[in-house]
Amino acid sequence: MIFTETKLSGAYVVDPQFNKDERGFFARSFCRNEFESHGLSPSVAQCNISFNARRGTLRGMHYQWPKGEAKLVRCTRGRIYDVIIDLRPESSTFRKYFGLELTGENRRMLYIPAGFAHGFLTLEDEAEVFYQMSEFYIPEQSRGVRWNDPAFGIDWPGPVQVISDRDNNYPDFKP
Helix, strand or coil: CEEEECCCCCCEEEECCCEEECCEEECCCCCHHHHHHCCCCCCCCEEEEEEECCCCEEEEEEEECCCCCCEEEEEEECEEEEEEEECCCCCCCCCCEEEEEEECCCCCEEEECCCEEEEEEECCCCEEEEEEECCCCCHHHEEECCCCCCCCCCCCCCCCCECCHHHHCCCCCCC
16 A cells, blocks of 8 residues: 555555456555554544435535544545545644545545544545544534635535535534
């Protein structure tokens, strides 16, 4: 696997290294030793799938607090614009965001450290996203920030057409 640190401290784009032959390819998508060697949490407590029927569906921006969770996110079908926001007050990249396109074709993954908000916008119908989570979901610790909060200035690549009331109505961010 190829680990490329993003502009946000501790967040990485993870690309598989493909071993190709006449059958197709083989690639590793997770290795505890490789994640540990980059100082990343390799713990997996839960895996989730998000299926999104319509293009323009926005999910996010979610995080868990005080028991934060690291995530490894991959789009297994379709295309999404995946976004993370550093919400760690002590971080040099606090309140900064990073976004990239994840697709079923490029097979890229995004490693998101604990203390980040995460969300995505689907860029085509029937997009599916697979998450590996370092912690179990705790409903009473579920939090979020608004996808269009001016405190972050996220430049989304298209219009939001489907969004939950909860995700659309988070209050303005207050550090």
